[in-house]
Amino acid sequence: MDETRIQRIxxxxxxxxxxxxxxxxxxxxxxxxxVWVSEIMLQQTRVEAVKEYYLRFMRALPTVEDLASCEEEKLLKLWEGLGYYSRVRNMQKAARQLLIYHGGEFPSDKKTLQTLAGIGSYTAGAIASIAFGKRESAVDGNVLRVLSRVLEDGTPISDTAHRKEIEQTLSRAYPPEGDMCSAFTQSLFELGALVCKPQNPDCGNCPLAFLCKAKENGTQTLYPVLPQKKEKRVERVFVFLIETDEGFCIRRREAGVLRGMNEFPSQEIEDNESAESVLDQWGVYGYTEIKRKNFTHIFTHIRWDITCVWVRAESAPFDAYTLDEIEESISLPTAFKQCLGIL
Ligand code: SF4
Structure with missing residues (x-):
């Protein structure tokens, strides 16, 4: 790796x-x-989308203690719309670890930070450098993109040994401990977000143009080398909006993706299984179908082709909530919430 070039960044x-x-x-x-809350929220989510969530979360849970003691339903509601709910569950676990093992204070050392639930090398590096001014890099997709172009490095960015080498080499290039380390980590994120974008990098306004090999050779579009995308598995799913006098039925998912989250009762469709056979099997009684509508939801490795079926029923063996209750206090993953569009 061209460490001299990296030292000049x-x-x-x-x-x-x-x-x-x-x-x-x-x-x-x-x-x-x-820093921690923002970094976890920013994983997989755009900056503009995160802002509102972040402010709301901070108002509701301003300290580690508040997060550790937050009731699960309230926590999930605060996260609703951000997806990847394991992130917020891990955050609560980590907050509890901080209270038990660290007196409620964050350790400043990267290795110790990585012993907390949900904190990997990237997040630990971000906290150590941004909040504590340590000489620790935080290498995410943005940083890998910038460096692969500056160095014209064709190693696939999914290569973990390569990522580790980048982390170490970049850490050695950090300024002396203090505010400049905090700024340097953020400056790399910022360059990746504003200038060295995935498509159409704005090389004319880039402070690294003078040492960027891809710019020199006009090869920007060849970097970074991405891993081959795997085909998503397609699952066909019924989602039932079962309306009774009390409201719409909701239950907890016991298996599969989104396990442990609330859902409108759903069922993966096998062969030619009908909606009626599923409702009968569940013991939904005296129902009439009102409408059907198709939706799609994309998870990391799976695509759901959803057939949403809205029925009115005399009784159903699930708890039911009014639309106001669902809006105010029930957390519903987007895959299910979008089904309200049938109403
Ligand atoms: S010169 Fe262009 S390709 Fe190189 S780092 Fe800057 S924006 Fe990216």
Whole structure:
């Protein structure tokens, strides 16, 4: 790896960051807790979409103690719409670990941070550098994209040994401990988000253009080398909006994706199974079908082709809630919430 080239990145990038950084809510008062919450939310979600969620979450749970003691339904409701609910469940586990093992304070050391639930090398590096000013890199997809272009490095970004080598080499290029380390981590994220974008990198306004090999050779579009995408498995699913006098039926999922989350009762469709046979099997009584509508939901490895069936029933063996209750206090993953569009 061309370490000399990497060593030349911080100075121009820090100057550019000072002039171009965006005002983002988590950049004010970057305590370890605030940095951590923002980094977990930003995984798989766009900055613009995260802002509102972040502010709401911080208002509701401003401290590690608040997060550790939060009732599960309230926690999931705060996360509703962000998806990947294991992230917030792990955050609560980590908050409890912090209270039990660290007196409620975040450790500043990257290795110790990685002993907390849901905190891997990237998040630990982000907390250590941004909140504690440590010389620790945080290498995510953005950073890998920038470096693969600067170095014209064709190693697939899914290669974990390569990622580790990048982390270590980049950490050695960090400025001395303190605020500059915090700024350097964020400057790399910012460059990847604003300038060295996946499509159409804005090389004319890039502070690293003078040392970027891809720019020099016009090969920007060849980097980064991405792993081959696997075909998603397709599952056909019935989702039932069963309306009784009390409201719409909701239950907890016991298996499969979104296990442990609330759902409108659903069933994967096998062969030519009919909606009626599923409802009869569940013991739904005196029902009339009102409408059907198809939806699709994409998970990381699976695509759900949903047939949503709205029925009115005299009784059903599930708890039921009004639409207001569902809106205010029941957390529903997007895969199910979108089915309300049938009404
Ligand atoms: S010069 Fe272009 S390709 Fe190179 S780092 Fe900057 S934006 Fe990315």
């Amino acid at each position: 911080p100075a121009p990038l820090l100057a550019w960051y000072e002039a171009h950084k965006r005002d983002l809510p988590w950049r004010e008062n970057p305590t370890p807790y605030r």
